[in-house]
Amino acid sequence: MQSLQDALYNWLTIKVVCDARPDDAAAIETREFFEEILSTQHHVSNIEITQDDVMYYVSYQQGDGTKKVRYPRELIEIMINQINQEPEKYRDYPMD
Template structure:
């Protein structure tokens, strides 16, 4: 899995896990993507640094350097919106 894809997948499920702290599956999935990021890509100190009107900013360390990756906010929040709109998951 490419680094950018793993970061995006982690971001989406992190937003779900934050919004739904009782959702164990979301937390397990978030941890799975974090494991991919740390073990396969050498990422550490990953966090959502900032969210503005249009973008979500991720900060992380890789290869001894601090990195910033941004994703469109609408895309990042889509999984959470889909879950919240489906009564089966509420």
């Protein structure tokens, strides 16, 4: 089982990609995969994201409580930055 911290990190990273590439089926499927992990393995719901110049802040419901974590933007945006720097390597696979 993937740790909650890792699952949130991976989900947020691919969510940033999905937000920038809303027609990319591979990115959407990957985001949905991590959403399933968060929901079924970690019982996470009601995820909300905010950000500032330095960090992403993620709050979520787990059990009876609301929890918060934060991630540096440079770590979360590494994948979308790579895609933007070398778009020829990352084709956009639209949904059929």
